[in-house]
Each structure stands twice: as C-alpha cells, then as structure tokens.
Amino acid sequence: MDGSTVLRIATELKEFGNKAFKAGDTELGLDKYEKGLRYLAEYPALVEGDPPQVFQSIKALKFILYSNIALLHNKQKGYREAEDAATKALAIEEVAGPERAKALYRRATAKVALKDEDGALDDLKEAHKLAPDNAAVTKELDAAKKKLAARKEKEKEAYKKFFS
Incomplete structure (x- = not known):
C-alpha cells in the first residue's frame, strides 16, 4: 500500500475509535486505535513517489493514536499500559x-x-x-x-x- 492509502485507513480507524469511545465503548475504541497503529506500522519510512507530507501526517496520526490509547487505558485503570502508550506518543518529537x-x-x-x-x-x-x-x-x-x-x-x- 502507498502512504496515502495507509493514512486514509488509519484515519478512518481513529474516527471509528473516537465514535466508540464517545458512545462509552472503551474496549472497542482501544481496539480501533490499536488497529490503526498496526496499519501505520506498515509504512515505517517514506516510500518513493509519496509526498513528504504523507510521512509527517502518519507520524502525527501515530502520536494521536498512542495518546488516545493512553487515555482509554487510564479510563480502564490499565495504568502501566497508559504510561507505556503515552511514552510512545512522546517519543514522536515532531509534535x-x-x-x-x-x-x-x-x-x-x-x-x-x-x-x-x-x-x-x-x-x-x-x-x-x-x-x-x-x-x-x-x-x-x-x-x-x-x-x-x-x-x-x-x-x-x-x-x-x-x-x-
């Protein structure tokens, strides 16, 4: 998949996770955020032909997904997981x-x-x-x-x- 496709799918998963969280389903929200991260893992570096802003958008989305995962783990009292997810978000220095x-x-x-x-x-x-x-x-x-x-x-x- 090219970067734009990966970004589009991961963004859709984030939005689905947001809707689930707002509806009170933290488990489904976590599942969708984590699935979004798995898609982003398929695009670890800029691919020839992709515009540079795609890679920047992917890093920004990765930050948001990790941060949202930290929020939901905190809500579920999974504090070690929340700390780990937030630390991974903070490792993305561009944000x-x-x-x-x-x-x-x-x-x-x-x-x-x-x-x-x-x-x-x-x-x-x-x-x-x-x-x-x-x-x-x-x-x-x-x-x-x-x-x-x-x-x-x-x-x-x-x-x-x-x-x-």
Whole structure:
C-alpha cells in the first residue's frame, strides 16, 4: 500500500475509535486505535513517489493514536499500559504544544495511580510549560505537589519514629 492509502485507513480507524469511545465503548475504541497503529506500522519510512507530507501526517496520526490509547487505558485503570502508550506518543518529537501537553498529562495521570509522584510531577511541570492555561494540568499539578509533600512528610515522621 502507498502512504496515502495507509493514512486514509488509519484515519478512518481513529474516527471509528473516537465514535466508540464517545458512545462509552472503551474496549472497542482501544481496539480501533490499536488497529490503526498496526496499519501505520506498515509504512515505517517514506516510500518513493509519496509526498513528504504523507510521512509527517502518519507520524502525527501515530502520536494521536498512542495518546488516545493512553487515555482509554487510564479510563480502564490499565495504568502501566497508559504510561507505556503515552511514552510512545512522546517519543514522536515532531509534535509539540498543547498536543504534547495532553500526552504528558495522560502519562502523569498513570504515574500518579502507580504511586510515582516524582515522575508525575516532572511530566505535569513540562505539560504546564507547554499549556499554561490548561485547567486540568494546573489542577493535577497542584494535587501532585500536595501528594508528594504529604508523602515526604510521612517518610520524615517514620524516619524520626524509627530513630527515636
């Protein structure tokens, strides 16, 4: 298949996944997003005769699919999978700004659930730099700071108790 065909099919699968998610079917949404990624894997590099923008569009779509997969895994409480999918999205360096902030937020959400407050805080700080007006990022950043402070206070008290 040429790049345009792969892009068209994967985009249709993303749209189908979006509809399933909006209808409340996260399992079907995940299935369609992952199938879209499998199609994109068939086009790992620019093929002779394809316009360069096709490859850029494929990378952007891959980012969106990974980010959406992270969202749905978070919704299903599959936090390791969500963290992994968001990390794969963030490995696509060409995507920046609010879209990158969204993937960072989704990875941070997974990290909080996995009790990695330090990692979540790092992601949320970076997301806040990219999207300072994003209320969800700001709220989660404040919550992560409080959780980290509470954990450190608890560790400090345990340390005092142990050595007294």
